[in-house]
Amino acid sequence: MRSGIVAAAFAGLTIVTANAQSLQERVPMCLACHGEQGTSQNENTPSLGAQTAPYSLIQLYLFREKQRAAEPMNEMTKGLSDDDLRTLSDLIAKLPPPQPVVGTLDNARVAAAQALVQQHRCNFCHAPNLAGQENVPRIAGQREDYLVKTMREYKSNTRHGYDASMAEVLQPVTDAQIVELAYYIARLK
Amino acid sequence: MTPTYTARRALLLAGTIGGLLLAAGPLAAQTPPASEPASPPAAQAPADPAPAAPPAAQAPAPTPPPAAAQAPAPTPPPAAAQVPAPAPSQSMAPSAGPAAAQTAPPAPPAAAAQAPALPPGSPLIGRPNNESAMKLAPIAPPPIPAAADKLPVNKFKVPKGFKVEVYASGVANARSMREGDKGTVFVGSRLIDKVHAIVEKDGKRQVKVLYSGLYRPNGLAFKDGTLYIAELSQISKVEKIEDNLDSPPKPTVIYNDLPKDEAHGWKFLAIGPDNKLYFEVGQPCNNCMPSDKHGQIRRINPDGSGAEVYARGVRHSVGFDFHPVSKELYFTDNGRDWASEDVPEDELNRVTKVGEHFGSPYCYQGDFPDPEFGWGKSCSEFTPPVAKMGPHSASLGMRFYTGKMFPNEYRGGIFVARHGSWNRTVKFGGDVVYVTLNKDGTVKSVKPFMTGFLEDNKYIARPADVLVLKDGSLLVSDDYNGAIYRVSYGNGRTASR
Numbered sequence: 001m002r003s004g005i006v007a008a009a010f011a012g013l014t015i016v017t018a019n020a021q022s023l024q025e026r027v028p029m030c031l032a033c034h035g036e037q038g039t040s041q042n043e044n045t046p047s048l049g050a051q052t053a054p055y056s057l058i059q060l061y062l063f064r065e066k067q068r069a070a071e072p073m074n075e076m077t078k079g080l081s082d083d084d085l086r087t088l089s090d091l092i093a094k095l096p097p098p099q100p101v102v103g104t105l106d107n108a109r110v111a112a113a114q115a116l117v118q119q120h121r122c123n124f125c126h127a128p129n130l131a132g133q134e135n136v137p138r139i140a141g142q143r144e145d146y147l148v149k150t151m152r153e154y155k156s157n158t159r160h161g162y163d164a165s166m167a168e169v170l171q172p173v174t175d176a177q178i179v180e181l182a183y184y185i186a187r188l189k
Numbered sequence: 190m191t192p193t194y195t196a197r198r199a200l201l202l203a204g205t206i207g208g209l210l211l212a213a214g215p216l217a218a219q220t221p222p223a224s225e226p227a228s229p230p231a232a233q234a235p236a237d238p239a240p241a242a243p244p245a246a247q248a249p250a251p252t253p254p255p256a257a258a259q260a261p262a263p264t265p266p267p268a269a270a271q272v273p274a275p276a277p278s279q280s281m282a283p284s285a286g287p288a289a290a291q292t293a294p295p296a297p298p299a300a301a302a303q304a305p306a307l308p309p310g311s312p313l314i315g316r317p318n319n320e321s322a323m324k325l326a327p328i329a330p331p332p333i334p335a336a337a338d339k340l341p342v343n344k345f346k347v348p349k350g351f352k353v354e355v356y357a358s359g360v361a362n363a364r365s366m367r368e369g370d371k372g373t374v375f376v377g378s379r380l381i382d383k384v385h386a387i388v389e390k391d392g393k394r395q396v397k398v399l400y401s402g403l404y405r406p407n408g409l410a411f412k413d414g415t416l417y418i419a420e421l422s423q424i425s426k427v428e429k430i431e432d433n434l435d436s437p438p439k440p441t442v443i444y445n446d447l448p449k450d451e452a453h454g455w456k457f458l459a460i461g462p463d464n465k466l467y468f469e470v471g472q473p474c475n476n477c478m479p480s481d482k483h484g485q486i487r488r489i490n491p492d493g494s495g496a497e498v499y500a501r502g503v504r505h506s507v508g509f510d511f512h513p514v515s516k517e518l519y520f521t522d523n524g525r526d527w528a529s530e531d532v533p534e535d536e537l538n539r540v541t542k543v544g545e546h547f548g549s550p551y552c553y554q555g556d557f558p559d560p561e562f563g564w565g566k567s568c569s570e571f572t573p574p575v576a577k578m579g580p581h582s583a584s585l586g587m588r589f590y591t592g593k594m595f596p597n598e599y600r601g602g603i604f605v606a607r608h609g610s611w612n613r614t615v616k617f618g619g620d621v622v623y624v625t626l627n628k629d630g631t632v633k634s635v636k637p638f639m640t641g642f643l644e645d646n647k648y649i650a651r652p653a654d655v656l657v658l659k660d661g662s663l664l665v666s667d668d669y670n671g672a673i674y675r676v677s678y679g680n681g682r683t684a685s686r
Contacts, residue, residue: 054331061332066402067382082333121527125326135329157451160404162380165327167451171474 023084026076027091038095039141046146047098055137056089058162068160097131100141101187113184116177120169122185130188135162144186151178321614328611328648332381334361334671341649345641347676350596353639356664356675357387357396363666363673365457365586366656367411371431374656375399375416376666376673379407379455384418386434387673399430399437407507408458408468412491416440419456419468422447424493443493448473448482453505457586462516465490469520471505476525476550476561484549486520486540500540502571504549508586508654510603515630517541521584521605522574524553526612533557535584536574537605539630546571576632581610582618586654586666590623594661595678602626604663605635606652609642619643621652621665639665639676 030048034040038049048056062068064077064085080088117123117130125136132138139147152175153159154166161167170178337358345353357363362378363385369375374387384406386399400406400418408419416430418440424447425440427433444466448454453471461467465488472484486500486509500520509520518540524533533553548555548571550562555573558566578584587605602625609619619642625633642650651669658664662677 054329058329058332065382085333124323128323133324133326136326154451157449160451162332163327163329164451164454165329167473168453168475171452171477 023080023087026080027088029076030088035098037099039098040143040146044145044149045143046150047141047143048092049095049141050097050131051092051095051138052132052134052136053086053089053093054135055132056092057085058135060085060088062162097138097189098141098143100189101144103187105187106183109180109183110187113180116173116181117184120173122181125165125169130185139185140188142186144182147182147185148178151182325612325614328651329380330362330651330669330671332361334359334363337672340667340670340672341641341644342674344644344649345639345674347639351676351678353674353676356673357394358670358672359396360385360387360666360673361671362668363671364407364653364668365409366654366664366666366673367409367416368656368658369411369416369431370414372659373431373434374658374664374673375409375411375430377407377409377418379405379653379668382406384409388434397434399434400440405455408456410458410460410466412460412464415491417443417458417460417466417491419458421451421454421456422449424456424458424466424468424489426491443491444489444496446496448480450483455507457507457509459509459511460491461488461518462511463488465495467499467509467518469503469506469509471503472549475527476559478550478562486518497543499543500538500545500547502546502548502551503538504553508584508605510588512539512626512630513589513591513601517630519575519587519589519603521578521587522547522549523583524581525550525559526581528553528557528560530613530615531580534577534580535582535607537576537578537584537587537603537624537632537635538572539575541572547574548572575630576624576635578605578622578635579607579617581613583608583610584618585652586656588655588657590657590663592657592659592661592663595663598625599623604638604655604657606655606665608651608653608668609648616643616646616648619648619651621655621663642667 033042033045034048035042038047040047059068060077060080063070063073064080066074077085122139123130125133126139127133127136130138130140150159151166151170151173154161155170155173155175155178157167173181335358337355340355340358342353342355347353357374360376361383362381363376364379365377367375372389376385376387378384382401382403382405383398384400384403386397388395388397403418403420404423405421406418408417408424410417410419411430414431415426415428417424417426423442423445425442427437427440430437448470450471450473452473454473455471456468459467467486467488469486470483472479484501484503485498486503486506487496488499489496499518503520503522504525505523506520507523509518511518520538520540522536522538524535536547536554538547548568550559551566552558552563552568552571554577555571556568558564558568585606585608587603589603590599590601602623605622605624607618607620607622610617619640620637621639622635623638624635627633639652642648642652648669650667650672652665653668654666656664656666658675662675665674665676666672667674
């Protein structure tokens with residue numbers, strides 16, 4: 001079995017850090033919550049699949065520095081070196097894109113949400129297919145509950161982003177529109 | 190989590206991780222993840238029922254950093270331990286797998302034609318969607334500063350007789366700068382939580398973290414031994430700071446009657462000839478009608494009392510300084526985005542009376558009535574800028590040159606750091622300009638002084654603030670690389686390392 005071979009190869013890798021848990025010891029816990037194939041099954045826990053490396057690096061940095069207060073992420077990143085963060089970000093970028101929500105689509109909701117995406121230019125910063133670019137994250141196929149939670153937190157200034165772009169962007173977006181956007185974006189491949 | 194791990198599961202995960210780590214390494218080119226056979230979507234999320242009215246978001250009370258709560262040992266939720274078997278999908282699709290693709294919603298349309306009609310009067314009507322415009326996004330620098338040997342100091346161009354060198358590296362997200370009476374250079378930041386102090390000891394320069402855990406400490410001012418720090422929604426002070434650089438006391442908050450909006454919330458701080466502290470409160474949006482607490486420059490006494498609105502109609506100023514002779518306040522202002530590539534330009538303004546209104550959001554750059562808010566108003570009602578500073582150039586930190594090192598043509602004018610545009614297909618700015626003034630305080634010319642921050646329409650560095658040191662040289666902060674450069678003239682003493 002393939003994983004047997006790579007497991008043996010993996011056993012040969014040693015990443016030594018000065019902390020209680022090395023990077024390689026922590027990664028299984030990351031994947032346990034966030035999903036092994038890039039898709040999270042857990043409420044309000046984001047899918048990480050195919051996330052842009054610069055964005056992941058920024059968020060991991062914010063967690064490590066406790067600029068973004070969100071357990072268990074602050075604990076999970078404690079003591080990781082800058083290089084560990086880069087390694088993790090690159091690893092995350094290689095996870096498969098998240099599986100979007102499946103099911104019959106409400107076409108009226110989709111059309112209305114597409115208009116919102118146009119109007120608020122989500123598809124500019126996040127790229128036309130919402131797969132993200134550079135420091136702007138992939139959002140296509142993200143968990144619907146996480147999208148709603150995140151947009152609300154940005155709008156209410158509760159979540160302090162790295163820069164303030166999302167707070168600015170969401171200023172004219174209503175809560176009802178946030179719900180509609182999340183519906184659509186969670187179903188995008 | 191650990192007790193529920195079986196050895197077999199640990200091996201499976203280890204294999205996955207090993208595979209991923211290998212893929213991240215030299216094998217990446219040969220084994221792109223896409224070529225791996227897709228495992229059956231065992232983890233396929235069941236279709237959400239139409240989202241019921243979501244429960245009101247339980248917004249956690251904002252915790253002032255660095256409130257490090259006693260974090261429990263991380264335990265992933267038990268549900269994660271069970272990888273769901275390929276259960277029959279709860280989705281309403283006729284079958285899982287390829288058929289699901291039929292119900293995937295189409296990607297956001299590239300052509301405006303497919304979008305439903307925009308509301309009347311919407312500024313978005315007629316706006317083309319074309320490929321180059323559709324990649325525009327604010328640019329955030331990496332959080333970790335660039336290594337000293339990676340700094341593009343050799344790419345910068347300055348006029349003949351001037352020289353640029355690295356003053357300090359490893360100053361993450363270096364932004365506003367101030368010099369203390371004893372020569373300490375204080376540096377604020379916008380995206381991280383630190384204030385740095387740069388000191389010279391035995392001829393060597395050291396970068397220290399002075400404070401950590403602050404909230405966007407972009408604004409700094411220094412007077413009579415006291416350092417003032419402007420975070421997003423509070424202003425603090427620390428007395429006798431240069432005597433206590435190794436263990437600085439906790440800053441004392443002197444003023445916090447400030448909105449908490451993230452958007453344009455970070456502050457610039459300056460002390461006027463009247464000894465008052467000046468700072469701005471930016472508009473909490475790209476373009477909106479601000480409250481009477483936003484879109485302004487305020488001033489307060491050094492003890493935090495006597496708050497007064499000094500200038501209004503200011504969208505977001507992140508740099509200001511006082512004319513050494515007339516004592517008038519000059520400030521840069523960032524114009525709105527998404528109106529057009531070229532209009533409105535950013536501004537350099539001059540305040541001649543308390544409460545003066547500079548136009549935002551009704552009128553930008555003195556002669557551009559805003560398409561959304563300008564109706565029923567005239568630009569003639571507001572004070573126009575003394576100079577237009579270029580489209581989306583992000584003119585930020587500025588200082589009047591009061592030193593004696595630079596030649597005569599640089600006396601009495603203003604150095605302005607133009608951070609550089611993001612909302613423009615061909616980037617504009619990304620340089621330091623010198624503004625020459627007429628005797629009456631109006632602007633004679635705006636000329637590039639330090640360029641080379643842009644290469645092939647990409648930033649290799651971005652200037653955020655300038656500072657005239659006591660020796661007459663000019664410091665330029667680069668928040669993109671986390672570094673500070675020093676520009677000197679002629680035989681100006683070489684900055685020692």
